[in-house]
Amino acid sequence: MSTELLINATPYEIRIALVEHGNLVEFYLEQPREKGLVGNIYRGKVVRVLSGMQAAFVDIGLERTGFLYVDDVHITTDDFEKRLAKSDRPEDCGGGCCGNETPDSLCRRTPGLNIGDLLSEGQDILVQICKEPLGTKGARLTCNITLPCRNLVFMPMTDHIGISRKIEDENVRKQLRQDIETLRPAGTGFIVRTVAENATNEDLEADMEFLLHTWGEIQDIAVKAPVPSLVYEDLDITLRVVRDIFSPEVERVVVDDLKTFNRVQHFVETFAPKLQGRVHLSDSPIPLFDSHGVEMDINRALDKKIWLRCGGYIIIETTEALTVIDVNTGRYVGKSGLEETIFKTNMEAVKEIAYQLRLRNIGGIIIVDFIDMDEEIHRDEVFSAFKEAAKKDKSRINILRVSEFGLVQMTRKRNREDLRHMMCEPCLYCHGDGMLKSGRTICYEIFRKVEREAKKASADNVVLRVHQRVAAMMLKEEASTIDYLQGSTGKQIIIEPVKDVHLEKYEILWGRE
Structure with a gap:
């Protein structure tokens, strides 16, 4: 079966589903009243510098101040040298923001400096949101601006060329690196995205010109913008997903709204003209998600208990600090022995867990409690199967080996809210505790x-x-x-x-x- 991208667009909500072989594997949701903020660039003001946390709070005009960690701060070479000359001591350097300077005058944070050496309260700063506000936490900010396009990601603050790890052919990687080195302005950085594996030199050059022009406009606006204010707004969820996911591996994009269809067509015509024929407008009287069985899958993705085909099940519990996944044999009794029953249940759970993490977009620290396995070879096989199942996930994942207690510790990069936070809210009765007095x-x-x-x-x-x-x-x-x-x-x-x-x-x- 094919891989399809389904876009259900209404004035009050946009829902996007990536379906592989008939199964919902990724789901995106955006409501115009609660539009996503990741990728937006702001001119803000430092309101508090916390040396004890090596971080600063920055007012960018949102309800809550953003959080800027010391490693995400850049300072200009010129400003740093001026402050250093005045004080003759690095400790007294207040630093300036990279925001309104030309790219070739920028440098990464000098090692050994504290947040107080780089920022001061009341200072203007250009920042980008890299993580959405979650719960009571404000947005995570960075001075390391990145601007993504179809084939490239532009990093004006970094002198670096990166190639997506998913491009495995060494000859292709070498050729892409040479092409970017030839095209890029001195002192700038670019990352070549996976979709660019088959891109021509002309495709890369067109993307680079677009990104450099966009960055020039952002700099011009930032100089005149009041503090705090929005300087640059990233694409909406529809065009962002088409930009990031629509590749030759996706056989069809189906849209159920004419206005949205025209926008997607125009975007694809500009940035991926070879794929334009794969964009279709749905003319079925049956709602798009119903006709593809997606509506039911979305509702199931909110369940705490997920049954496995063998009769076992997993339980997914989310806390403030981490997510815990418990594996149980359930109704599965096996045939040859207890150890084999446990091993088969864990092996089936591995695939389901990797699938659920991707579908629900669960991030942060994750602890998986597999059923205890006595044989080390079984623990190794479960670990290998887990790493293999996680390869399809676009988010960065780090998995540690299975412990003697059957526990796996792992992390998954979180850039946006998970499905549970997007579609649910704490219980009005228990306030999220999950328990009431008897x-x-x-x-x-x-x-x-x-x-x-x-x-x-x-x-x-x-x-x-x-x-x-x-x-x-x-x-x-x-x-x-x-x-x-x-x-x-x-x-x-x-x-x-x-x-x-x-x-x-x-x-x-x-x-x-």
Whole structure:
């Protein structure tokens, strides 16, 4: 079956699905009211420098200040030398931003300098968002500006040529490096993207001219822009995904909205004219995602429990600091022995875990708890299979070997919010804890309060307004406790079930008829 890119566009939401062999493998979502920010460039102001964290907070005009780490700060050579000449000591150098200078006057952070040597409060700075704001955290910022195009990524702050690791042919890599070296201006950097493996010299030159022109415009705007303000806005999610994913390996791009189809056609005609014939407008009366079975896959991608074909299952739990994945045999009992049953379950789980990480875009630290394997050869095979299954993932992944306890520690680069954060919000009742007090715990909590307050209350009765489930427990299972309380306090207890109330909420009203 083919690899397809499906674009479902409406005025209120844009959804994009990458489908390989009939399976949803990547999903992108953007709502115009909550548009993504990664790639945007801002002129901001340093509002706080934290030497203890080797970082600074920068006001870029968003709700929360952005976070800039010391290794992501650049300073200009000229400004650094001027400050050094004034102080004769590197420790006193305040540094300047790379933002409004010409590319050939820029340098990487000088080793050994602290954040206070490079930035000062109130300083103007040109920064780019490299990670979306997540939860209560502001956006992650960098001075290391990058501008992506179809075949190239331009790095105006870096004198470097990089080639995508997925281009494996050494002759092709060597030729691409020579082409870029010939074309690029001195002191600038470029990364050749995977899609450029079959690009011509003319394709590379066209991309380079476009990127250099864009950077020149950004510099001109930055000089005049107020602080804080947006200087450059990256492409919207539709064109960004087409730019990054639409390659010769993708057989079709199907769009269900005429306006979006025309925009995609124009973009592909400009940057990838050879692929223009693969862009199609859907004319089916059946919704695009329904006709390809994607709608059901999206809903399943939010489930915590995922069943494996063998009968085992995995559980995915996300915390503030990391994601934990637990593997279980479930209904699978195997045939030849326990060790073989465990090994086969773990091997099947490996493929599913790699798939789910990519689909859900889970990033950061990830701990996988495989079922304990006694034989070292089995642990090695599971590790090798995991690394192989993760090769299809575009995000940078680092996987450590399986420990004796069956644990695998790994990291996956996170550039945007995962599917769970995009489509869900914390429970209004438990606020994300995932647990509520039991009905019995609430009953006893109320009983203790009644006993304490009865000594001070002059009323002859008390009304307990509680959730229906708690009321049922009080009237049936705890009826003897109610009789005991009425006898010990001398008060009549009236239980009033309330339909629309939180399970843990209740009222104790004294002296009500």
